[in-house]
Amino acid sequence: MPKVDTDKFIALLIETYCRRMGIDRTMVNTILDDVLEKMGFKVENGNIVEIKSAAPEVPAVFNEMLDRKLTDYSLSVRTLNCLKANGIETMRDLVRLQKTDWLKFRTSGKKSLTELDEFIKDHDLEWGMNV
Numbered sequence: 055m056p057k058v059d060t061d062k063f064i065a066l067l068i069e070t071y072c073r074r075m076g077i078d079r080t081m082v083n084t085i086l087d088d089v090l091e092k093m094g095f096k097v098e099n100g101n102i103v104e105i106k107s108a109a110p111e112v113p114a115v116f117n118e119m120l121d122r123k124l125t126d127y128s129l130s131v132r133t134l135n136c137l138k139a140n141g142i143e144t145m146r147d148l149v150r151l152q153k154t155d156w157l158k159f160r161t162s163g164k165k166s167l168t169e170l171d172e173f174i175k176d177h178d179l180e181w182g183m184n185v
Contacts, residue, residue, distance in 0.1 A: 120146035
């Protein structure tokens with residue numbers, strides 16, 4: 055697929071709609087700005103740039119839960135031993151894993167995976183979180 059010259063495309067789009075549809079140039083620019091914003095972009099100094107969104111703040115209570123030691127929870131000895139053997143000590147360490155990562159651990163098993171699945175869901179979390 056050929057590469058599109060974005061600036062030329064936008065200029066042509068504005069010109070076409072202004073002339074053919076009788077729409078005011080300011081209105082077309084406003085519409086384009088709105089569409090770009092919904093797509094995560096904005097026009098800055100004549101260039102289209104991506105809007106950098108600030109990372110959402112994590113409530114302190116949530117951070118406290120993520121930093122709690124897994125030994126504080128009522129997990130089976132087998133699961134806790136596997137977690138410990140693989141350097142997973144906190145809830146944060148656990149939810150950063152993908153399910154497939156867990157299955158790669160030497161001492162892990164399906165029962166432990168099922169237990170951890172339920173445990174993570176019970177705490178309204180999920181595998182592979184970026185926390």
